[in-house]
Amino acid sequence: MARVRIRLQAKLDVKLTAKAALDPGQIVQAALNLLDEVGLDGLTMRRLAEKLDIKAASLYWHVRDKDELIVLLADEICAAMQAPDPAMPWREQLQQFAEEYRRVLLSHRDAARVLAQSGPPSGESRLNLVEILLDVVLKAGFSPKDAAYAGFLMNDYVTTFVIEETRYVAPPKRQQPPDEATESWMDALPADKYPNIVALAPHWLNVNLDEQFHFGCEVIADGLERRLNR
Amino acid sequence: MARVRIRLQAKLDVKLTAKAALDPGQIVQAALNLLDEVGLDGLTMRRLAEKLDIKAASLYWHVRDKDELIVLLADEICAAMQAPDPAMPWREQLQQFAEEYRRVLLSHRDAARVLAQSGPPSGESRLNLVEILLDVVLKAGFSPKDAAYAGFLMNDYVTTFVIEETRYVAPPKRQQPPDEATESWMDALPADKYPNIVALAPHWLNVNLDEQFHFGCEVIADGLERRLNR
DNA sequence: ACCTGAACACCGTTCAAGT
DNA sequence: ACCTGAACACCGTTCAAGT
Numbered sequence: 001m002a003r004v005r006i007r008l009q010a011k012l013d014v015k016l017t018a019k020a021a022l023d024p025g026q027i028v029q030a031a032l033n034l035l036d037e038v039g040l041d042g043l044t045m046r047r048l049a050e051k052l053d054i055k056a057a058s059l060y061w062h063v064r065d066k067d068e069l070i071v072l073l074a075d076e077i078c079a080a081m082q083a084p085d086p087a088m089p090w091r092e093q094l095q096q097f098a099e100e101y102r103r104v105l106l107s108h109r110d111a112a113r114v115l116a117q118s119g120p121p122s123g124e125s126r127l128n129l130v131e132i133l134l135d136v137v138l139k140a141g142f143s144p145k146d147a148a149y150a151g152f153l154m155n156d157y158v159t160t161f162v163i164e165e166t167r168y169v170a171p172p173k174r175q176q177p178p179d180e181a182t183e184s185w186m187d188a189l190p191a192d193k194y195p196n197i198v199a200l201a202p203h204w205l206n207v208n209l210d211e212q213f214h215f216g217c218e219v220i221a222d223g224l225e226r227r228l229n230r
Numbered sequence: 231m232a233r234v235r236i237r238l239q240a241k242l243d244v245k246l247t248a249k250a251a252l253d254p255g256q257i258v259q260a261a262l263n264l265l266d267e268v269g270l271d272g273l274t275m276r277r278l279a280e281k282l283d284i285k286a287a288s289l290y291w292h293v294r295d296k297d298e299l300i301v302l303l304a305d306e307i308c309a310a311m312q313a314p315d316p317a318m319p320w321r322e323q324l325q326q327f328a329e330e331y332r333r334v335l336l337s338h339r340d341a342a343r344v345l346a347q348s349g350p351p352s353g354e355s356r357l358n359l360v361e362i363l364l365d366v367v368l369k370a371g372f373s374p375k376d377a378a379y380a381g382f383l384m385n386d387y388v389t390t391f392v393i394e395e396t397r398y399v400a401p402p403k404r405q406q407p408p409d410e411a412t413e414s415w416m417d418a419l420p421a422d423k424y425p426n427i428v429a430l431a432p433h434w435l436n437v438n439l440d441e442q443f444h445f446g447c448e449v450i451a452d453g454l455e456r457r458l459n460r
Numbered sequence: 461a462c463c464t465g466a467a468c469a470c471c472g473t474t475c476a477a478g479t
Numbered sequence: 480a481c482c483t484g485a486a487c488a489c490c491g492t493t494c495a496a497g498t
Contacts, residue, residue: 021481045472057474058482066472119397127424134426147426148433149445152394153387160390164382167349194357196364196377203378215379222456223449251462275491287493288463296491 022052027062028072032108035073040110040117045069070114075123077111080104083132090140091221097136098158098217101129105162112162130155141228150224157216165209252282257292258302262338265303270340270347275299300344305353307341310334313362320370321451327366328388328447331359335392342392360385371458380454387446395439 030051035043045066049056063069081104084096105112121130133154137147191198260281265273275296279286293299311334314326335342351360363384367377421428 044470046470055483056472057484060473061481127419127427131424131426134430138426138429144430145433146445148430149442150449151430152442153446153449156390156394157383157387160386164386189357194361196361196368197357199368200364200374200378200381203375212379212382215376216383219380219383219450219453219457221453223451223453226452226456227449274489276489285464286491287465290492291462 022054022062024062024072027052027059027069028076031069031073032076035111035114036109040113067118071118071122074115074118075125077108077114078104078123078125078129080107081125081129081132084136086135086139090136091225093136094140094154094221094224095217097133098154098213101158102162102213105159106166110166112159112166115159116163137224140224142224146227153220157220161213161216165213252284252292254292254302257282257289258299258306261299261303262306265341265344266339270343297348301348301352304345304348305355307338307344308334308353308355308359310337311355311359311362314366316365316369320366321455323366324370324384324451324454325447327363328384328443331385331388332392332443335389336396340396342389342396345389346393367454370454372454376457383450387450391443391446395443 027048031043031048034048034051038047045059046056048069049059052059059069063072082100084093084100086093088096105115108114115126121127130151133151134147137150137154138144142150189198189201197204257278261273261278264278264281268277275289276286278299279289282289289299293302312330314323314330316323318326335345338344345356351357360381363381364377367380367384368374372380419428419431427434
């Protein structure tokens with residue numbers, strides 16, 4: 001009798017208080033939240049487990065590696081990507097793609113670094129993103145090989161740009177005014193040894209990121225167009 | 231008497247067997263060797279110390295951080311950089327710069343990643359590298375702002391390209407033939423969902439890296455030239 | 461001036477064991 | 480099927496102490 005009661009009690013415990021088994025979606029969602037809170041360098045298996053009310057070791061039942069987690073994360077980030085209007089001319093589609101891609105990468109902390117770290121595209125959303133990009137360049141009329149090269153070029157341009165532009169947001173320590181620090185560092189440069197750097201320092205500091213991003217897009221699009229007209 | 235003898239003995243020990251105090255050059259040189267042996271992920275303060283016959287804690291007398299070490303390393307890598315022939319037309323100088331830069335980055339394991347990780351240029355050699363690049367674009371006739379943007383673009387293109395092209399050399403585990411693995415992975419892709427990726431898969435796999443690198447250089451140079459002629 | 465011992469506060473990952 | 484305890488083999492960094 002006592003035995004039966006104990007068994008029942010255990011079952012009730014399971015139904016009432018035990019957390020339902022995690023599905024993969026919850027894990028990547030928690031990882032994404034954690035990423036936004038602490039950044040890629042703070043994203044830790046142990047911290048993620050804590051966030052899921054679980055022990056770190058348990059994560060390894062759901063996920064092979066931290067690497068695999070990063071891949072999942074990268075895919076989740078890319079899910080927000082929207083295709084450009086296929087009715088537009090290819091140059092504008094490419095431009096639109098680049099802007100949308102940048103927007104997506106800026107929408108989560110360190111997203112661009114996550115993509116860069118997670119190897120070649122493999123998840124559904126990331127493959128879809130690449131598919132969209134290739135669609136634009138193929139329909140523009142590039143040969144398969146040139147389309148592949150152009151796709152790489154454009155993909156790398158956007159991710160690298162965003163990595164650079166977000167590198168110094170939320171510097172880990174000593175929140176000293178960044179432009180002042182950079183300025184004094186620039187002033188210390190010997191102008192006779194690095195005349196060009198010193199001359200261009202103003203553009204180094206007070207950058208208009210949107211403008212700079214657009215510059216690169218335009219240069220690449222112009223270069224691609226030239227190649228097409230041959 | 232006994233006391234004097236002991237003192238003398240100690241002095242002899244110092245002269246004969248004690249290692250001379252390290253200079254910074256030895257440290258970065260050892261770090262560079264270690265980098266070539268084990269790659270950036272294996273480059274550890276503890277391992278570096280071991281290589282210098284020292285305890286890890288001692289490194290912090292010579293160097294503030296691991297970050298500072300990485301910066302030193304990046305500068306040492308860039309020391310090999312040679313300027314392009316200033317008599318040539320700017321497009322060829324730019325091309326030459328890019329090829330030389332790539333060569334430098336390929337000459338040490340994970341060199342491109344070291345540069346990417348070590349923040350904005352600060353060391354002498356790295357500043358010199360940037361100075362050379364800016365010289366090319368400024369003399370080509372770009373406005374200061376465009377020259378700054380063009381310099382960023384070119385610098386990021388080369389480093390990112392080399393990071394990508396070296397990402398899968400010396401994969402850490404399971405030395406399974408890479409192209410075979412990639413192929414089977416590609417075959418598993420649903421061709422109706424990702425028709426472009428599947429169609430371009432051959433160019434994804436059997437890449438001619440030199441050709442691909444040249445493609446990007448040409449596209450960027452063409453785009454820059456177009457901007458110049460306005 | 462330069463180096464060490466010993467510790468601190470972490471990591472990713474494995475694996476036998478629990479339920 | 481899913482989770483935990485406990486450990487393993489590491490990290491970067493600090494700091495009092497040695498010489």
